[in-house]
Amino acid sequence: GQWYISDFGFCGPADKHLRSIYGNLPYIAPEVINGKEYTFKSDIYSIGMLMWEISSGQQPFTYYVHDYDLVIKIMNGMRPQIIQGTLTEYKNLMV
Template structure:
């Protein structure tokens, strides 16, 4: 479900759909268009190339929403054919006017299809092996974000495209999210650095995002403290 349909009792200010596939302009309340469908197709194109749904490593929909409207997209797998990659990036552009229309998209996909149909078996196998080799074998299918439901996000900033540096920062920060420090002092030090970064971005972040991230931060600290206590008991 890409979000075009929804429950009859859905309010006019809310949106309905599977969040990772919903276009940023729809998330901020502009309504569905043919261009927003093209964005959703880009997410399907990424899913085909990677083998898993987009953004499956996210557990918090508010953080995902902020990243989507700030231009963050799923990381493209190295080895993805250049024509396919460029078309996918055109389709998920933050500006709906820069996305191809349905006819253009269909024609470009047809050309890509013909190119690979005329390719020798050896070269085709080599390209597919290269793509498979660069895939990350992870499974996040338990993510609660991968369901269609009603969303209400309030006031959000204007969607934009992220720079390459910003995308890399987000990918590296996801590695931080899944790491547990060796001791609580290391966590406190990392936490202070994270808090400074958060305060620097506070002018762009809606208040509900800041409160949510602060709440998650303290919950994470408490969990790690409990883990460290258990670790000390086991050693004794």
């Protein structure tokens, strides 16, 4: 079978202001949460979180309330732990 990737809720209005924040908290890069513009690096962070979800079988930060406390933890460097048994090559792409 074939797999298709579609909108995960990362998108916002086509005419959105570059400093506006759209998306799901676990996938938004810390610098964007902090009010900086989206960049290529921000997209790489989001892709890394999606890769983590694929390798773990669950959404990042599933056991946390998606609130201000989680925002602060993410901005201070908290990331989901890479699952044991994840291939080294895959890990290297995520980090």
